[in-house]
Amino acid sequence: MATVKLYFDKRRTKKNGTFPLKLKLFHLEHAAYISLGRSFKESQWNDKDKKVRSSFPNSGMVNASIRKALSNATTLIAENQNEIQNLSPSELKDLIHRKLYGDEPKSIKASTFFFKYTEEQIDRLRIAKRIGTADSYKQTLTSFEKFLDYTDIPLSKINLKFILDYEAECKGNGMKVNSIGVYLRTLRAIVNRAINDGILSRDKYAFNNYSIKSEKTAKRAISKEEIQKIVALKLKPDTRLWHSLNYFIFMFHLRGMNYIDLAYLKFENLVEGRVEYRRIKTGKLYSVKLTEKAQAIIDFYIKDRNYKANEYVFPILPKELRNDIEKERTKFKDKRKYFNKDLKKIAKLCDIDVNLTTYVTRHTWASLAKFAGIAPAIIGESLGHSDLKTTQTYLANFENEELDDANDLIVG
Numbered sequence: 105m106a107t108v109k110l111y112f113d114k115r116r117t118k119k120n121g122t123f124p125l126k127l128k129l130f131h132l133e134h135a136a137y138i139s140l141g142r143s144f145k146e147s148q149w150n151d152k153d154k155k156v157r158s159s160f161p162n163s164g165m166v167n168a169s170i171r172k173a174l175s176n177a178t179t180l181i182a183e184n185q186n187e188i189q190n191l192s193p194s195e196l197k198d199l200i201h202r203k204l205y206g207d208e209p210k211s212i213k214a215s216t217f218f219f220k221y222t223e224e225q226i227d228r229l230r231i232a233k234r235i236g237t238a239d240s241y242k243q244t245l246t247s248f249e250k251f252l253d254y255t256d257i258p259l260s261k262i263n264l265k266f267i268l269d270y271e272a273e274c275k276g277n278g279m280k281v282n283s284i285g286v287y288l289r290t291l292r293a294i295v296n297r298a299i300n301d302g303i304l305s306r307d308k309y310a311f312n313n314y315s316i317k318s319e320k321t322a323k324r325a326i327s328k329e330e331i332q333k334i335v336a337l338k339l340k341p342d343t344r345l346w347h348s349l350n351y352f353i354f355m356f357h358l359r360g361m362n363y364i365d366l367a368y369l370k371f372e373n374l375v376e377g378r379v380e381y382r383r384i385k386t387g388k389l390y391s392v393k394l395t396e397k398a399q400a401i402i403d404f405y406i407k408d409r410n411y412k413a414n415e416y417v418f419p420i421l422p423k424e425l426r427n428d429i430e431k432e433r434t435k436f437k438d439k440r441k442y443f444n445k446d447l448k449k450i451a452k453l454c455d456i457d458v459n460l461t462t463y464v465t466r467h468t469w470a471s472l473a474k475f476a477g478i479a480p481a482i483i484g485e486s487l488g489h490s491d492l493k494t495t496q497t498y499l500a501n502f503e504n505e506e507l508d509d510a511n512d513l514i515v516g
Contacts, residue, residue, distance in 0.1 A: 106131040108177045110154045136197040190257050219256040235433040244290035262310050281319045288316045325471035333454040348446035357398040360466030367420040372413035
């Protein structure tokens with residue numbers, strides 16, 4: 105257990121005949137000293153009572169100041185015993201110094217430790233209503249909590265060895281390379297935030313000599329014939345499976361629209377025969393012409409409805425959750441789970457031997473575009489997540505008319 109006490113340092117006298125008063129920190133069998141910025145002559149200091157003598161000018165105020173410094177250091181140690189066991193004596197000394205002299209962070213709880221800092225970032229993201237990113241941070245935090253046996257560590261301990269040890273344990277537990285990569289990318293984002301917040305130094309950046317690994321995944325695209333089977337499938341109207349079929353077809357006709365963007369699509373996003381929306385994941389603006397099939401689907405959901413501009417087009421998310429974004433996002437996850445179950449049923453009914461999911465529309469659109477001879481600058485050369493990001497960057501360089509022509513060629 106770390107301890108701290110007042111120490112009148114008589115090892116070396118100053119030129120004016122005084123000795124400095126310090127805090128003596130004892131931690132992990134090592135001593136460290138923190139200056140209190142005060143010095144006294146031996147005759148002015150009562151070492152037995154640990155205070156200046158009453159004859160010293162303003163002795164009452166001076167003693168109160170000294171006691172406050174000792175109290176602040178003692179309180180910091182008492183309130184953070186679990187975290188302190190992972191600190192070196194020099195790191196603990198630095199934290200106490202910051203606490204005493206008002207530098208940020210003022211305590212261990214203020215953004216110095218990995219778990220606590222990440223929780224702060226999660227709260228910040230939720231306030232900004234970036235619920236998806238907050239959930240990603242939370243999942244990453246849970247993974248590292250298990251790895252560290254729920255013992256928090258200073259952010260400064262996140263180094264190359266830490267990353268390699270985490271990677272090795274994940275592989276040993278059978279975690280896939282791409283799943284490890286997701287957690288490490290989030291860790292990298294957290295470390296970058298800490299550097300930007302002035303908590304970590306860039307010269308000790310943990311990812312300087314480490315490249316996050318990835319591997320090719322199984323193909324998610326299906327053929328144009330299989331897409332045609334799905335479009336031609338006849339189901340009982342107004343059933344859940346029938347609605348799921350409509351959603352899948354609409355997403356495909358909107359250049360592989362993401363399911364979350366479909367769920368949050370509002371009537372105000374329908375503008376003169378086009379769908380104009382910002383993708384929730386990236387914030388990128390999309391403007392896509394409605395094909396005949398997509399327009400027919402929209403017409404069905406508009407029919408006999410007195411709607412407002414800010415209402416959702418598709419009956420996926422309940423109206424009563426509109427003012428609670430976290431509950432709404434939780435409900436969305438449930439809806440996505442059932443949607444994927446419905447897609448598996450649809451694949452079986454169409455005799456399609458593939459794991460049909462919400463991602464298939466985007467991958468299929470890109471794959472069919474490639475085989476249709478669409479310019480690689482529009483659709484990219486491959487279908488991985490990083491490649492999809494590159495694809496969207498290329499798409500931004502083309503006029504809507506060119507993209508509309510490409511979409512007509514693919515879905516027609």
